[in-house]
Amino acid sequence: xxxxxxxxxxxxxxxxxxxxxxxxxxxxxxxxxxxxxxxxxxxxxxxxxxxxxxxxxxxxxxxxxxxxxxxxxxxxxxxxxxxxxxxxxxxxxxxxxxxxxxxxxxxxxxxxxxxxxxxxxxxxxxxxxxxxxxxxxxxxxxxxxxxxxxxxxxxxxxxxxxxxxxxxxxxxxxxxxxxxxxxxxxxxxxxxxxxxxxxxxxxxxxxxxxxxxxxxxxxxxxxxxxxxxxxxxxxxxxxxxxxxxxxxxxxxxx
Amino acid sequence: xxxxxxxxxxxxxxxxxxxxxxxxxxxxxxxxxxxxxxxxxxxxxxxxxxxxxxxxxxxxxxxxxxxxxxxxxxxxxxxxxxxxxxxxxxxxxxxxxxxxxxxxxxxxxxxxxxxxxxxxxxxxxxxxxxxxxxxxxxxxxxxxxxxxxxxxxxxxxxxxxxxxxxxxxxxxxxxxxxxxxxxxxxxxxxxxxxxxxxxxxxxxxxxxxxxxxxxxxxxxxxxxx
Numbered sequence: 001x002x003x004x005x006x007x008x009x010x011x012x013x014x015x016x017x018x019x020x021x022x023x024x025x026x027x028x029x030x031x032x033x034x035x036x037x038x039x040x041x042x043x044x045x046x047x048x049x050x051x052x053x054x055x056x057x058x059x060x061x062x063x064x065x066x067x068x069x070x071x072x073x074x075x076x077x078x079x080x081x082x083x084x085x086x087x088x089x090x091x092x093x094x095x096x097x098x099x100x101x102x103x104x105x106x107x108x109x110x111x112x113x114x115x116x117x118x119x120x121x122x123x124x125x126x127x128x129x130x131x132x133x134x135x136x137x138x139x140x141x142x143x144x145x146x147x148x149x150x151x152x153x154x155x156x157x158x159x160x161x162x163x164x165x166x167x168x169x170x171x172x173x174x175x176x177x178x179x180x181x182x183x184x185x186x187x188x189x190x191x192x193x194x195x196x197x198x199x200x201x202x203x204x205x206x207x208x209x210x211x212x213x214x215x216x217x218x219x220x221x222x223x224x225x226x227x228x229x230x231x232x233x234x235x236x237x238x239x240x241x242x243x244x245x246x247x248x249x250x251x252x253x254x
Numbered sequence: 255x256x257x258x259x260x261x262x263x264x265x266x267x268x269x270x271x272x273x274x275x276x277x278x279x280x281x282x283x284x285x286x287x288x289x290x291x292x293x294x295x296x297x298x299x300x301x302x303x304x305x306x307x308x309x310x311x312x313x314x315x316x317x318x319x320x321x322x323x324x325x326x327x328x329x330x331x332x333x334x335x336x337x338x339x340x341x342x343x344x345x346x347x348x349x350x351x352x353x354x355x356x357x358x359x360x361x362x363x364x365x366x367x368x369x370x371x372x373x374x375x376x377x378x379x380x381x382x383x384x385x386x387x388x389x390x391x392x393x394x395x396x397x398x399x400x401x402x403x404x405x406x407x408x409x410x411x412x413x414x415x416x417x418x419x420x421x422x423x424x425x426x427x428x429x430x431x432x433x434x435x436x437x438x439x440x441x442x443x444x445x446x447x448x449x450x451x452x453x454x455x456x457x458x459x460x461x462x463x464x465x466x467x468x469x470x471x472x473x474x475x476x477x478x479x
Binding site: 084132133136139140142143146147150151152156159160162163164166167168170171174 | 402405406409410412413414415419422423425426427429430433464465468469472475476478
């Protein structure tokens with residue numbers, strides 16, 4: 001089987017939108033606007049938290065960005081499982097896009113968390129279970145990219161990447177649940193049940209301040225759905241173009 | 255007619271142990287590395303009495319991890335280089351039996367090195383490491399490393415980068431095991447009350463089970479040719 005047979009055909013009817021499907025054009029416009037609306041809700045509409053002051057507003061980006069990373073990395077697992085079942089290249093492309101977008105959003109989550117922790121915990125970084133597990137998570141996906149680069153045979157690369165992408169998701173799940181199973185974390189749990197007593201530093205009541213719930217309701221879908229999906233879509237398109245160029249190069253050379 | 259599962263696993267383990275008994279290649283290189291490592295650590299850390307209690311479990315586990323990586327690379331590269339992997343794939347056995355066979359072999363070698371380290375470190379660092387709880391944590395920890403290590407080493411020996419790729423790929427995935435093991439051993443060695451650290455061996459058991467199931471399900475995709 002040659003690479004030419006795998007070449008994704010470029011649909012011709014999309015010429016008037018610069019080769020982009022209409023939904024992607026719509027997302028390209030909606031997502032930045034939605035991020036701006038989210039920022040407005042977080043920075044101006046929500047009232048200032050009585051304990052933490054303005055620094056609490058970081059939360060409106062901080063947690064939704066992690067959920068966005070979770071969605072993107074979940075896409076990697078789906079891509080991996082589907083690739084192992086069907087052996088279609090498109091699923092591997094989805095997995096790769098998921099990892100890259102997932103790392104980016106996890107870094108947004110980590111950096112916003114560090115900025116918040118400096119005034120609230122009085123340190124940029126502490127080896128708390130939650131922080132440690134997320135650092136491990138980012139390193140694992142960095143290793144995923146190293147693994148891909150280390151394999152030359154494309155079929156083998158896709159297969160191994162699928163296996164590692166599924167295995168690596170365990171670190172995401174650990175990061176997600178660790179504040180709920182380990183009572184000694186200082187990372188606050190704001191939403192949902194928790195076993196925490198008085199260890200957590202910097203928790204706040206969602207219902208206590210007006211506008212908090214509204215800001216969360218806007219930012220959550222923006223960062224958890226719109227941002228990862230738009231970025232992943234562009235990354236998948238980039239990869240498809242890349243594969244097309246490779247295939248055309250092969251064709252010209254042969 | 256397939257060979258029964260358990261019989262296939264046992265014969266792979268027996269083969270590995272027989273090769274090892276004749277060549278002594280794996281355990282001797284792993285053991286020598288481990289010995290050098292704890293000597294280097296004792297010079298590098300210039301340990302005094304109180305710092306030693308805190309650092310000793312870290313030294314133990316870092317040494318065990320790197321010795322395991324050394325052994326895993328050799329153990330699976332050997333299968334591939336001498337064409338034995340192809341032979342096992344052709345054999346009428348369940349493919350998962352290859353995983354469990356190699357896992358058991360790697361676990362035995364890692365455990366042998368770990369068990370050799372405990373008395374040596376007891377002498378060199380002047381602290382009693384031969385405690386029943388520590389033996390249990392050693393077993394659980396090496397089991398976790400051997401599980402992910404066998405799957406990932408089977409992948410990396412088939413790549414171009416080979417030996418250099420396994421530590422990069424394995425360390426982050428094995429970190430939950432390492433963390434729980436180090437925390438548990440530190441607490442055991444500082445003689446903290448059992449209620450304060452019993453959660454760590456429990457986490458270790460849970461992580462081991464999760465990894466075992468995940469690696470069991472994923473292994474057959476790693477060896478198809």
